Amino acid sequence: MLNVYENVPKFENENFLLRMVSNSDIDSLLKVYSDKKSLPFFNSDNCHGDTFYYDTMEKMEKAIEFWLYSYQEKYFVRWSIIDKSTNKAIGTIELFHRDANDYFTNTGLLRLDLASDYEKESIIEDILNLIISDTYELFYCDKIATKAISTAIERIQALRNCGFISTDNVLIGGDGTKYHSYYVLERKLIND
Structure with missing residues (x-):
């Protein structure tokens, strides 16, 4: 079985490529962050006050440096989302395995950050479908959870189209903070 912390797989379809974030993405990701x-749609829950608003090259460079360090430490994996028509990064997907004393244990927690021009139902669905089915094996989890605030109409519809359902369960942060607005996709076990 593939260990995502030894080899980060690429995922692609005719429109998008997901590959490990790289310093070469600084310029295009600076436009996103x-x-x-775009900012209200980013999930910064339990991120120690970081809102993911990076308005200088230096801030974006430090963010990517931290993402690469976090990968080396096996905290999470962050893929750049490349629009194949422009060959530019238009956002990122972060994934990690979460064990906790709340509903969101044994969960692949997915953060999807997109440029506002790409915050569209069909685009989000296209991107999510690249990685969802592999998430369970890559992150040893039985469900995937992601956040979508109530005003994220296009994102919510894309999540529903992919099989996610809204949950009233709250994610409890490391400091006890309660986070809401999550959607969950449980792994379907197939009986042969």
Whole structure:
């Protein structure tokens, strides 16, 4: 079985490529993370106050440096989402295995950050479908959870189209903070 912390797989379809984030993405990701229209859709729950708003090259460079360090320490994996029509990063997907004393244990927690121009139902669904089925094996989990605030209409519909359902369960942060607005996709066990 593939160990995602030894070899990060690439995922692609005709429109998008998911590959490990790289310093070469700084320019295009700076446009994403400095876009104030995108900011409300980013999931910064339990991130020690980081809102993922990076409006300078230096801040973006430090963020990527931290993401690469976190991968080396096996905290999470962050893929850049490359739009094949422009060959530019238009966002990122972060995934990690979460064990906790709440509903969201044995969960692959997925954070999807996109440029505001790409916050569209069909695009989100296209991107999620690249990685969802492999998440359970890569992150040894029985469910995938991701956040979508109530105003993220396009994102919510894309999640529903992919089989996610809204949950009233709260994610409890390391400091006891309660986080809401999560959608969950449970692994379907197939009986042969």
